[in-house]
Amino acid sequence: MTVEITINGVKAKAEKGESLLEVIRKYGFDVPSLCHHHAVEPCGSCRVCLVSVTDNGRTKLAASCNYKVREGLDITTDSEEIRRNRAMVLELMLAESNAPAIQKLAAEYGVTSSRFETEESKALAAERDGCILCGLCVRVCEEVVEVAALNFKGRGDKRDVGTPYQETPQNCIACGACAYVCPTDCIGFVEENGVRKLKKWNRELPILKDDAGRPVGPQFQLFYFTQKAGLPADFYKKGGGPAR
Amino acid sequence: MDTAKVEAIITKHNGDATALLAIMQDIQAEENYLPRDAVEHVAKKLGIPISRIYSMATFFESFHLEPRGKHICTVCMGTACHVRGAQRLVEQLERDLKVMSGGTSEDGLFTLEEVNCVGACALGPLVIIDGKYHGNTTSAKISKVVTGMQKEEGGK
Ligand code: SF4
Ligand code: SF4
Numbered sequence: 001m002t003v004e005i006t007i008n009g010v011k012a013k014a015e016k017g018e019s020l021l022e023v024i025r026k027y028g029f030d031v032p033s034l035c036h037h038h039a040v041e042p043c044g045s046c047r048v049c050l051v052s053v054t055d056n057g058r059t060k061l062a063a064s065c066n067y068k069v070r071e072g073l074d075i076t077t078d079s080e081e082i083r084r085n086r087a088m089v090l091e092l093m094l095a096e097s098n099a100p101a102i103q104k105l106a107a108e109y110g111v112t113s114s115r116f117e118t119e120e121s122k123a124l125a126a127e128r129d130g131c132i133l134c135g136l137c138v139r140v141c142e143e144v145v146e147v148a149a150l151n152f153k154g155r156g157d158k159r160d161v162g163t164p165y166q167e168t169p170q171n172c173i174a175c176g177a178c179a180y181v182c183p184t185d186c187i188g189f190v191e192e193n194g195v196r197k198l199k200k201w202n203r204e205l206p207i208l209k210d211d212a213g214r215p216v217g218p219q220f221q222l223f224y225f226t227q228k229a230g231l232p233a234d235f236y237k238k239g240g241g242p243a244r
Numbered sequence: 245m246d247t248a249k250v251e252a253i254i255t256k257h258n259g260d261a262t263a264l265l266a267i268m269q270d271i272q273a274e275e276n277y278l279p280r281d282a283v284e285h286v287a288k289k290l291g292i293p294i295s296r297i298y299s300m301a302t303f304f305e306s307f308h309l310e311p312r313g314k315h316i317c318t319v320c321m322g323t324a325c326h327v328r329g330a331q332r333l334v335e336q337l338e339r340d341l342k343v344m345s346g347g348t349s350e351d352g353l354f355t356l357e358e359v360n361c362v363g364a365c366a367l368g369p370l371v372i373i374d375g376k377y378h379g380n381t382t383s384a385k386i387s388k389v390v391t392g393m394q395k396e397e398g399g400k
């Protein structure tokens with residue numbers, strides 16, 4: 001069902017239930033986001049995408065990525081109050097993450113240091129290597145790649161993201177989707193000497209070369225593809241797949 | 245863990261993936277922890293990724309992934325029990341069971357754990373051994389209980 005909403009005074013059309021953030025962006029307005037990607041279910045964990053939503057005469061600040069659009073919403077995406085709140089969220093995040101991407105976004109909101117930084121938070125930041133526990137890697141690996149090699153571990157200040165039993169995930173196909181969506185670039189996706197590596201998950205897979213000697217992709221990944229698509233086992237070896 | 249036992253637990257819950265938490269609890273009730281082979285079997289049977297079960301098992305304090313002792317000895321360290329000397333109980337039990345709090349004795353018989361308030365503050369200080377509540381206890385009383393159990397185990 002199509003509904004009509006207002007974004008910064010502009011009339012906008014959207015599908016009922018759509019992600020508010022997606023609609024705002026479709027209409028060309030800029031809202032920051034860290035834990036959102038259009039390919040996966042929103043989860044609303046980072047809170048930087050907050051906007052002001054007026055629904056039925058009531059106004060509140062809400063994370064827009066997991067806010068379901070409904071008829072008559074009146075949205076403001078930028079104001080002194082919104083910026084102040086995003087700045088606070090980023091200041092909190094900055095205490096536990098040293099990722100350049102977080103520093104950059106925080107700086108855009110005038111935050112260059114964090115009042116919440118302690119020795120403990122610094123140690124945590126170093127340990128997590130910039131990761132903000134947004135869970136995008138977890139969702140993309142489960143929902144898009146359908147491998148589900150990753151998930152959260154523990155809770156509270158011990159929460160972390162990783163692989164079961166913290167071992168090398170034998171089902172990971174080294175597709176790199178997790179590294180691609182990671183907002184802090186902390187997974188460490190590299191390809192060198194014919195091996196593809198995902199440093200954070202400790203996964204290394206050799207790259208297959210086809211009969212013409214051209215590198216195709218990680219062997220185990222191609223095996224996974226041939227199985228899923230019902231292709232002959234030597235499909236890629238024989239030069240199949242997209243033109244190289 | 246015996247596969248037949250895992251199977252029986254899964255069947256009891258009609259192989260329903262939404263009953264995962266209850267299945268995990270039942271497995272732990274059998275084994276005092278979640279053996280890895282059981283986790284892997286459940287994952288395969290219910291079509292749930294191991295990563296999700298591992299995540300749940302580490303989220304809830306009550307699940308354990310490492311083997312625990314045959315007997316579980318839990319000392320309440322909540323405020324009410326603490327002010328009534330729970331710390332001394334822990335120390336007494338550490339001496340009797342020859343294990344540090346949080347660990348399992350070398351013979352695999354006893355695991356000593358702490359918990360923060362079990363909601364029976366009026367009975368504090370409180371120690372729970374294999375599900376039995378020992379309220380208004382003292383170092384001497386609780387020592388007697390566990391040394392009695394040790395004798396029984398040794399006499400077998
Ligand atoms: S690289 Fe591995 S962990 Fe990352 S999304 Fe692909 S399969 Fe999942
Ligand atoms: S590794 Fe990246 S994508 Fe995964 S939770 Fe951390 S910041 Fe998010």
Ligand code: FES
Binds near residue numbers: 048
């Ligand atoms: S992008 Fe909306 S909460 Fe993270």
Ligand code: FES
Binds near residue numbers: 362370
């Ligand atoms: S403090 Fe021990 S039961 Fe509440």
